[in-house]
Amino acid sequence: MPVKKKKGPPYPVETVGLDVLEDTLSFYIRSINIALSRDLDDRLEGLDVARGTGKITTLLLVDSHPGIRPSVIAQLIMRDRSAMGRLVDQMIDHDLITRRNAPDDGRAQELHITEKGADLARKVRKIATKQSSDFFAGVPEKDQKRLLDILRRVYRRTAGLDQ
Amino acid sequence: MPVKKKKGPPYPVETVGLDVLEDTLSFYIRSINIALSRDLDDRLEGLDVARGTGKITTLLLVDSHPGIRPSVIAQLIMRDRSAMGRLVDQMIDHDLITRRNAPDDGRAQELHITEKGADLARKVRKIATKQSSDFFAGVPEKDQKRLLDILRRVYRRTAGLDQ
DNA sequence: TACTTTTAGTGGACAAACGCAACTATTCTG
DNA sequence: CAGAATAGTTGCGTTTGTCCACTAAAAGTA
Numbered sequence: 138m139p140v141k142k143k144k145g146p147p148y149p150v151e152t153v154g155l156d157v158l159e160d161t162l163s164f165y166i167r168s169i170n171i172a173l174s175r176d177l178d179d180r181l182e183g184l185d186v187a188r189g190t191g192k193i194t195t196l197l198l199v200d201s202h203p204g205i206r207p208s209v210i211a212q213l214i215m216r217d218r219s220a221m222g223r224l225v226d227q228m229i230d231h232d233l234i235t236r237r238n239a240p241d242d243g244r245a246q247e248l249h250i251t252e253k254g255a256d257l258a259r260k261v262r263k264i265a266t267k268q269s270s271d272f273f274a275g276v277p278e279k280d281q282k283r284l285l286d287i288l289r290r291v292y293r294r295t296a297g298l299d300q
Numbered sequence: 301m302p303v304k305k306k307k308g309p310p311y312p313v314e315t316v317g318l319d320v321l322e323d324t325l326s327f328y329i330r331s332i333n334i335a336l337s338r339d340l341d342d343r344l345e346g347l348d349v350a351r352g353t354g355k356i357t358t359l360l361l362v363d364s365h366p367g368i369r370p371s372v373i374a375q376l377i378m379r380d381r382s383a384m385g386r387l388v389d390q391m392i393d394h395d396l397i398t399r400r401n402a403p404d405d406g407r408a409q410e411l412h413i414t415e416k417g418a419d420l421a422r423k424v425r426k427i428a429t430k431q432s433s434d435f436f437a438g439v440p441e442k443d444q445k446r447l448l449d450i451l452r453r454v455y456r457r458t459a460g461l462d463q
Numbered sequence: 464t465a466c467t468t469t470t471a472g473t474g475g476a477c478a479a480a481c482g483c484a485a486c487t488a489t490t491c492t493g
Numbered sequence: 494c495a496g497a498a499t500a501g502t503t504g505c506g507t508t509t510g511t512c513c514a515c516t517a518a519a520a521g522t523a
Contacts, residue, residue, distance in 0.1 A: 168377065169458065
């Protein structure tokens with residue numbers, strides 16, 4: 138006599154094959170991106186820099202490259218200049234960076250970090266590296282390096298930074 | 301006598317160091333995700349499935365798992381049920397899938413592919429795999445596999461599919 | 464010098480997407 | 494049967510980002 142069949146969905150989540158996506162960059166990148174963003178938002182709770190869509194990169198770049206220009210950052214984070222402008226506005230409101238006109242180029246601006254921004258940058262650095270290693274838990278050191286190398290190469294190429 | 305200094309920005313894009321982000325998963329994932337999404341949108345031009353935010357995964361999953369439930373897909377693409385519902389609505393409008401009530405569970409639904417959906421799925425499979433290999437251009441076969449393995453592991457863990 | 468083109472930044476309008484919370488209906492647990 | 498959990502729907506609000514037009518300045522050209 139057959140065991141009573143349990144109801145449940147025809148394809149339980151754990152066992153669903155992902156079709157070709159199983160071997161595809163885009164799917165994992167997209168999904169992991171979602172997970173990573175949410176996780177990061179949690180970790181940044183209340184830190185003036187939540188919703189880390191570019192704010193974090195901007196903060197760290199301004200901190201480590203005093204006088205860097207908005208348009209340069211825009212290119213690195215792959216946003217257009219208007220989006221970047223708004224991002225800068227926000228961060229100025231939060232007193233994290235300052236904006237001044239470039240002395241040698243009337244079109245351009247220079248961004249500088251504030252006290253508060255620098256403090257935050259220190260915290261964010263810790264958080265970002267911690268998150269990275271948490272997500273890599275269980276992945277051998279050597280593979281981590283290898284993975285980052287590959288991602289770096291792909292990134293530089295697609296951002297148009299190479300050649 | 302010094303060479304005439306060229307003007308240009310203080311930190312040209314190509315040379316800007318990314319601070320700790322240089323060694324951080326989140327930055328690359330986020331950026332590559334942007335690049336990948338835009339590129340994919342281009343390749344899907346006019347294909348009824350543009351803005352591939354989950355549509356692609358849904359399409360392929362429904363195609364390869366007839367009767368799969370919305371909530372299962374939602375979990376795989378990390379969205380909440382309401383977002384998933386709207387996604388399904390759209391795809392039904394585009395005549396890519398159909399929705400019917402599950403015979404054995406009054407709460408649930410079953411999704412099925414349409415003719416048109418199946419056609420599209422075939423095309424999308426080609427496009428997705430092509431894109432993946434394009435982005436991997438220059439990365440040795442072996443490293444590609446390795447990378448996908450790691451991403452898969454990270455994904456499965458963060459999606460709560462393992463253990 | 465006068466022109467044209469390119470680059471940097473701003474502002475507005477618009478749209479798409481997502482999450483949350485509340486609600487219904489069904490099923491499961493005990 | 495009562496209460497908890499699950500599937501799906503709907504409305505609401507927010508965020509985010511893209512497109513486009515516009516100004517100002519600099520670079521290229523002749």
